Amino acid sequence: MSSPVDTFIEYAEKNQEAYIDRLRKAVAIPSVSGDPAYRKEVFRMGEFLIDELKALGASVETRDPGVQDFHGTPLPLPPIVLATIGTDPAKKTVLVYGHYDVQPALKEDGWNTDPFELVEDEKHRLIGRGSSDDKGPVLGWINVVEAHKELGLELPVNLKFCLEGMEESGSEGLDDIIFNEADKYFKDVDVVSISDNYWLGTTKPCVTYGLRGVSYFHLTVKGPKADLHSGVFGATIHEPMTDLFAVMSKLVTPKGKILIPGIYDNVLAVSAEEEKTYDDLSFTMQELHDAVGNEINIHDSVKDTLQHRWRFPSLSLHGVEGAFYNPGDKTVIPARVVGKFSIRTVPDMEPKQITELVEKYVNEEFAKLGSKNTMSISCTHAGNHWVASPNHWNYVAASNAVEKVFGVKPDLTREGGSIPVTLSFQDALKKNVLLLPMGRGDDGAHSTNEKLDRSNYVSGIKLLGTYLYEVAEAKPE
Amino acid sequence: MSSPVDTFIEYAEKNQEAYIDRLRKAVAIPSVSGDPAYRKEVFRMGEFLIDELKALGASVETRDPGVQDFHGTPLPLPPIVLATIGTDPAKKTVLVYGHYDVQPALKEDGWNTDPFELVEDEKHRLIGRGSSDDKGPVLGWINVVEAHKELGLELPVNLKFCLEGMEESGSEGLDDIIFNEADKYFKDVDVVSISDNYWLGTTKPCVTYGLRGVSYFHLTVKGPKADLHSGVFGATIHEPMTDLFAVMSKLVTPKGKILIPGIYDNVLAVSAEEEKTYDDLSFTMQELHDAVGNEINIHDSVKDTLQHRWRFPSLSLHGVEGAFYNPGDKTVIPARVVGKFSIRTVPDMEPKQITELVEKYVNEEFAKLGSKNTMSISCTHAGNHWVASPNHWNYVAASNAVEKVFGVKPDLTREGGSIPVTLSFQDALKKNVLLLPMGRGDDGAHSTNEKLDRSNYVSGIKLLGTYLYEVAEAKPE
Numbered sequence: 008m009s010s011p012v013d014t015f016i017e018y019a020e021k022n023q024e025a026y027i028d029r030l031r032k033a034v035a036i037p038s039v040s041g042d043p044a045y046r047k048e049v050f051r052m053g054e055f056l057i058d059e060l061k062a063l064g065a066s067v068e069t070r071d072p073g074v075q076d077f078h079g080t081p082l083p084l085p086p087i088v089l090a091t092i093g094t095d096p097a098k099k100t101v102l103v104y105g106h107y108d109v110q111p112a113l114k115e116d117g118w119n120t121d122p123f124e125l126v127e128d129e130k131h132r133l134i135g136r137g138s139s140d141d142k143g144p145v146l147g148w149i150n151v152v153e154a155h156k157e158l159g160l161e162l163p164v165n166l167k168f169c170l171e172g173m174e175e176s177g178s179e180g181l182d183d184i185i186f187n188e189a190d191k192y193f194k195d196v197d198v199v200s201i202s203d204n205y206w207l208g209t210t211k212p213c214v215t216y217g218l219r220g221v222s223y224f225h226l227t228v229k230g231p232k233a234d235l236h237s238g239v240f241g242a243t244i245h246e247p248m249t250d251l252f253a254v255m256s257k258l259v260t261p262k263g264k265i266l267i268p269g270i271y272d273n274v275l276a277v278s279a280e281e282e283k284t285y286d287d288l289s290f291t292m293q294e295l296h297d298a299v300g301n302e303i304n305i306h307d308s309v310k311d312t313l314q315h316r317w318r319f320p321s322l323s324l325h326g327v328e329g330a331f332y333n334p335g336d337k338t339v340i341p342a343r344v345v346g347k348f349s350i351r352t353v354p355d356m357e358p359k360q361i362t363e364l365v366e367k368y369v370n371e372e373f374a375k376l377g378s379k380n381t382m383s384i385s386c387t388h389a390g391n392h393w394v395a396s397p398n399h400w401n402y403v404a405a406s407n408a409v410e411k412v413f414g415v416k417p418d419l420t421r422e423g424g425s426i427p428v429t430l431s432f433q434d435a436l437k438k439n440v441l442l443l444p445m446g447r448g449d450d451g452a453h454s455t456n457e458k459l460d461r462s463n464y465v466s467g468i469k470l471l472g473t474y475l476y477e478v479a480e481a482k483p484e
Numbered sequence: 485m486s487s488p489v490d491t492f493i494e495y496a497e498k499n500q501e502a503y504i505d506r507l508r509k510a511v512a513i514p515s516v517s518g519d520p521a522y523r524k525e526v527f528r529m530g531e532f533l534i535d536e537l538k539a540l541g542a543s544v545e546t547r548d549p550g551v552q553d554f555h556g557t558p559l560p561l562p563p564i565v566l567a568t569i570g571t572d573p574a575k576k577t578v579l580v581y582g583h584y585d586v587q588p589a590l591k592e593d594g595w596n597t598d599p600f601e602l603v604e605d606e607k608h609r610l611i612g613r614g615s616s617d618d619k620g621p622v623l624g625w626i627n628v629v630e631a632h633k634e635l636g637l638e639l640p641v642n643l644k645f646c647l648e649g650m651e652e653s654g655s656e657g658l659d660d661i662i663f664n665e666a667d668k669y670f671k672d673v674d675v676v677s678i679s680d681n682y683w684l685g686t687t688k689p690c691v692t693y694g695l696r697g698v699s700y701f702h703l704t705v706k707g708p709k710a711d712l713h714s715g716v717f718g719a720t721i722h723e724p725m726t727d728l729f730a731v732m733s734k735l736v737t738p739k740g741k742i743l744i745p746g747i748y749d750n751v752l753a754v755s756a757e758e759e760k761t762y763d764d765l766s767f768t769m770q771e772l773h774d775a776v777g778n779e780i781n782i783h784d785s786v787k788d789t790l791q792h793r794w795r796f797p798s799l800s801l802h803g804v805e806g807a808f809y810n811p812g813d814k815t816v817i818p819a820r821v822v823g824k825f826s827i828r829t830v831p832d833m834e835p836k837q838i839t840e841l842v843e844k845y846v847n848e849e850f851a852k853l854g855s856k857n858t859m860s861i862s863c864t865h866a867g868n869h870w871v872a873s874p875n876h877w878n879y880v881a882a883s884n885a886v887e888k889v890f891g892v893k894p895d896l897t898r899e900g901g902s903i904p905v906t907l908s909f910q911d912a913l914k915k916n917v918l919l920l921p922m923g924r925g926d927d928g929a930h931s932t933n934e935k936l937d938r939s940n941y942v943s944g945i946k947l948l949g950t951y952l953y954e955v956a957e958a959k960p961e
Contacts, residue, residue, distance in 0.1 A: 219715060221714075221715065221815065223813045223815070230776075230778060230780050231776045231777055231778055231780065232776070232777025232778060233777065235776065236901060237698075237798070237800040237802070237826060237828065238696060238698065238828060238899070238900040238901025238902060239793065239899070239900045239901055240775075240776065240793070240900070241740075241793075241798030241799070241800045241828050241900060242740040242782070242792040242793065242796060242797070242798030242799075242828070243740070243772065243781065243782055243783065243789050243792050243793050243798075243900075244772075244776055244780045244781055244782060245738060245739075245780045245782060246738075246740075246800055246801070248800070248801040248802070248803075249736055249737075249738050249740075249800075249801055250738055252729055252732050252733040252801055253733050253738060255729050255733075256729040256730050256732075256733035259726055260726075261722060261726050261727055261730060261853040261854060261855045262722075262854065263718075263719040263720070263723075263726075295720065295721075298717075299707075299708045299709070299712065299717065299721055300708055300709025300710065301707060301708055301709060301856075302856065303707050303708065303721045303722045303855075303856040303857055304720065304721055304856070305719070305720055305721060305722060306720065312720050315719040315720050316716065316717070316718075316719065316720050319719060320719070321714070321718030321719030321720075322718070322719075323714040323718045323723055323725070323726075323815070323817055324723070324725035324726055324729055324807075325714070325725070325807065325808045325813075325814055325815065325816055325817075325818070326725075326804065326807035326808030326809050326814070326816075326818065327803065327804055327807060327809060328808075328809055328810065328811060330801075330802065330803035330804060330809070331802045331803030331805075331824060332803050332804060332805055332807070332809040333805065334805060336700045336802075336824065336826075336864055336865055337802055337803070337824070338698060338700070338800070338802065338826055339802055339803070340800055340802075341802070341803065347808055347813065347814070349714060349813075349815055351714065351715060351718050351719070376738040377738060377739065378738045378780075379778075379779065379780040379781070380780055387813055388813055422715070422716070423713075423715040423716045423717070423718060423720075424713060424715025424716055425715060
């Protein structure tokens, strides 16, 4: 007689058409959080999940994040859905997070099919907005619960859901609820698992244990009281654009080295153990070239490239507010220009210290110009980096589950971007947070023709279920 | 018995209310050339002038510049109005140019009154769009003709008009007509007089004998095939913005010195004679500060300031196309960015050589970066500088007229900007071109609450008429 986990895996394999039907229903609800016209659809998607969870016997509550100020128009925020399945004190409790809103999508953006109608193509890709980000993974957990209910099997752990409907629009209101519920609804949580990122490449699963932070800066140079004509004033006054370009050109070299003194001082060195994790990664320079569409890599090796993506800081110049930006020619001297740049941060850089170093440096560089204009710098956002120990039993459980379902050890990855909720859960609950993706690196989560491969969906369901068994088996140190 | 010119001056002084009425009628026609919704008003303004000229006995013809392609929509271009008064071979022939279109104006832009209703305030400023630019000056000439008709006086010269309705929108179609008519309609022209600029300050008239040229450049850096996420790609690829800022920061110093080698080589030195013209100019540093709204002057003296405005080159950075320009934060790595900058040029810089020097320099600077992105530079517009001899009899005539009407010698000025038609007339007709302004430096030609002081209008009419007598008297060398 086969073990419960094997029974589950076998059942999941057989029931994939039902899972795809469920995903089809979810994709058909255009729950675009960024467009007020679709706000009621976001609520409808929340109701859909509540109904599914209740039908499976979950105890469901909601929290109201309140009202959004959308450019002056108040818009109700969709509920945070909290669902509980099992409260056995003898079992561990796993909190899963996901989101039920999606990015905007219009056929005319370049979709080959209606973005809100799930279609399977000849390569068995399930194409539709939200298929991979994040409806597939959210339904993945629900499918695991359903399979156990149908099979008459008890879940090996207590499961709690936290599902939000505003992830693609800044997760408004979520943090307050997480911190508020930390010792209430989330009290018994042992570990957190989030399935909202991607495999590094297209062939090998991964578990993800780190994210870079980001500090965003506005560098403002002011001169004249209004825009001026360059014919009349060129070469007679200090021009804000000249000063801005002078200072912003001193921030980073064309090869990506940040020129702000002290900025690298707190960056952790690569340990021997970490170094090894880069040896067998499923990634090639060709994949970088394909993603970028050009061979403009700074580093020649996969290891250097991924270390600079994941665990070294970067600085990017994003744009200028207040200057001429249209096509064509305009001979303006802009009066006030705001240069935008950000620094991706890594352990053990401190947001406060980063801001101090940036302020000191740009002030010094501006002073060197001898300009009569005024310059100011402000940090408009500072989200911290996040890194978990990949040796924690939660990660070991995930890694074992990958091996059982896929027959390979997962890539151990980090990401260059941010997923702020990860840090919120860690800070509020003081529990280990795991990123366990379902989709592939080429799913096009925020792009046209977003897809989730059928095999990723089905294997992902098996993986999430198996992971719960591994968690149940794990022996916390 | 008084001379004809004195009789005219006296008459003009007495008839100012009629002149203001005529200006009121002209301002009431919102002949905005830049907005298709007002195109029919531009035509109506052309008809108004044709009617006025015909009523005074002028022989009027028009030339059709054809059709404008306004972002894909064909729009008829308003006519070039050609009017002749007098064909006496014994007299000199003066060509006057003016334009009958205006800049856009909306009450909500910050006008204190309806921009298309001429009002006179307590300081005797005639406020309304086009009052100073260029309806006041155009009607100035017409008022001169009317005065002579009413007085039964013959004009001392033959007068030809060339009036266009697209000056504020690039003078589309005008150049072809000027060159085409050079040995036809304009065949007998001896000198050209344009009243479409301003006194240097607010108290003293000027004649203007030079304009800077302008060469506009687009510096394009291309890298990825599409915009990228700075979290995922920061520090792993060459970023176009980093390269663009590096190169553009090498173009000009914060004190306005252009860093392109060779760019100053052909700039004429200030002659002793020219140096003297800067001694008595009606201009103070306070006027610069007032115009700019801040004390950000590079040079401390009026002479240095005006020499850098008028007769030395300048380089201004105008903006970036393709980068983030909105308020707020966006962590984008723009894929293709186009930096815009222009060089104001002076005698004897050559547009072709300027482009070559710019190309060579930015290519060298980009090569130094060691970037794998691609950079290209193009000159999108090159309008040449213009300078006339202020000793030409046409200028002497104008200077004499200023002395007669105002009792002072005029400032001898140049301007930092361009008035392309000046160069077109000089090149096509090979005749001396004079800029003889009517309005003051603070008229706010393209701004809100544009005005023409009553005294400038009335004295301007006297000046234009007196100038014709001085031209008639002049003895060409």
